[in-house]
Amino acid sequence: MYIYKVGVVGAGTMGAQIAEVVSYAGLPVVVADRQDDLARQGVAAVRRIYQARVDKGKMTPEQLEEKMLLVGASTNLEDLKDVDLVIEAVPEDLTLKQQVFQELDRLCPRSAILASNTSALSISALGARTGRPGQVIGLHFFNPAYAMPLVEVIPGLATDPHTVDDVVGFAESLRKTPVIVKECAGFLVNRLLSPYLNEAVWCLQDSGLSIKDIDQDMVSFGMPVGPFALLDSVGLDIALEVARILHRSYGPRMAPAPLLEALVKAGRTGVKAGHGFYEYGSGDEQAGTQRLEDLVQQFRQLSGWHRRDWTRARPLLAMVNEAVIALQEGVASARDIDLAVVAGTGFPNDKGGPLHLADQLGIDQVLRQLDEFMQSLGIRFWPAPMLRRMVDAGFTGQPAGRGFFQY
Numbered sequence: 001m002y003i004y005k006v007g008v009v010g011a012g013t014m015g016a017q018i019a020e021v022v023s024y025a026g027l028p029v030v031v032a033d034r035q036d037d038l039a040r041q042g043v044a045a046v047r048r049i050y051q052a053r054v055d056k057g058k059m060t061p062e063q064l065e066e067k068m069l070l071v072g073a074s075t076n077l078e079d080l081k082d083v084d085l086v087i088e089a090v091p092e093d094l095t096l097k098q099q100v101f102q103e104l105d106r107l108c109p110r111s112a113i114l115a116s117n118t119s120a121l122s123i124s125a126l127g128a129r130t131g132r133p134g135q136v137i138g139l140h141f142f143n144p145a146y147a148m149p150l151v152e153v154i155p156g157l158a159t160d161p162h163t164v165d166d167v168v169g170f171a172e173s174l175r176k177t178p179v180i181v182k183e184c185a186g187f188l189v190n191r192l193l194s195p196y197l198n199e200a201v202w203c204l205q206d207s208g209l210s211i212k213d214i215d216q217d218m219v220s221f222g223m224p225v226g227p228f229a230l231l232d233s234v235g236l237d238i239a240l241e242v243a244r245i246l247h248r249s250y251g252p253r254m255a256p257a258p259l260l261e262a263l264v265k266a267g268r269t270g271v272k273a274g275h276g277f278y279e280y281g282s283g284d285e286q287a288g289t290q291r292l293e294d295l296v297q298q299f300r301q302l303s304g305w306h307r308r309d310w311t312r313a314r315p316l317l318a319m320v321n322e323a324v325i326a327l328q329e330g331v332a333s334a335r336d337i338d339l340a341v342v343a344g345t346g347f348p349n350d351k352g353g354p355l356h357l358a359d360q361l362g363i364d365q366v367l368r369q370l371d372e373f374m375q376s377l378g379i380r381f382w383p384a385p386m387l388r389r390m391v392d393a394g395f396t397g398q399p400a401g402r403g404f405f406q407y
């Protein structure tokens, strides 16, 4: 099915960015929100994204106006009665999203696909509230959508394969990189990123190194930003909520680092609060919140500090191990897992993604290191059973000519 017209419900951060991406590809898009001023603010946000392109000389003011002609604002979902695809981007609340899906199901053409930009909620549960679960799907853009190439495409239990094909074709027409992900908590990128970030927090508590030192080391590995700068920009409260959802689904290996919980409790939620791991703005904003150094110190005292030297292997192998578990579960192919992590997190392209990295390090070495971490740090490093099977069968990675990939 060709998509001629798109609706976006929710004109907030993601809704506006998605509307920009859709209009940039030349498709008309209606952005709907609860109130007129909110819908207008969403359209104004689309204009600002285009204006930044004009300011950089990447677009003319005339081209900007042409694109803006494709973007309409609405407060009435009835205005979506002639769209082929709706992308819902209202806040992350299952009840609210289910209400929106019920309403869309009633108002949109019978043939229309209803997609959700949810980061973590069940697509199957959204589809179940409609009379067209075969046409309900997850379409997860990353922030900022105009810059991030990855789009996770998540079929629910009842999603029709045609819907998957149509949405993959649509994402490609937006010049995005779609990756099909089997429905699971955190989908693919957040599921792999969360243990990496969480482990960096554990390392801060254990290593005696500063956030700056750890961030710099991960940047020298090739990450676009260090884990603490990333946590601050995502929002520590959001990262903690994701970690809690993953913990509920996957058990102990995803337990949020206590220091992360303490920072959120202390109101240090990141850039938006003026302080998270780093300080932003003037020193006055520090008043009323505990200093990071004091919180770290408290945790070291509480847990009887066993100092451990920093190694980037800890956060990286936490991600690698989760990638292998996801591969075992058939969440995506090895190629797609690596593609998604590179496109969705900025994992260094020359390392190829977590599974290519494991092949480069040697699967036997990865297994040995995970076993060691499990002994010294606990059950969260329990190696994925597939690693042992691979080692036993001689699939030890690049040096052997075969691992997750053939060489």
Ligand SMILES: NC(=O)c1ccc[n+]([C@@H]2O[C@H](COP(=O)([O-])OP(=O)(O)OC[C@H]3O[C@@H](n4cnc5c(N)ncnc54)[C@H](O)[C@@H]3O)[C@@H](O)[C@H]2O)c1
Pocket: 009, 010, 011, 012, 013, 014, 015, 032, 033, 034, 038, 088, 089, 090, 091, 092, 093, 096, 100, 117, 118, 119, 120, 141, 142, 143
């Ligand atoms: N912010 C991110 O970095 C990010 C990244 C990927 C996915 N997501 C997901 O995208 C979705 C939206 O997140 P966001 O950060 O853009 O939220 P947001 O709070 O910035 O925007 C949500 C918008 O939805 C509107 N809204 C609420 N109820 C509505 C209704 N009944 N009908 C129409 N509009 C309604 C709100 O007024 C608001 O403008 C969430 O599911 C979130 O998990 C967010």
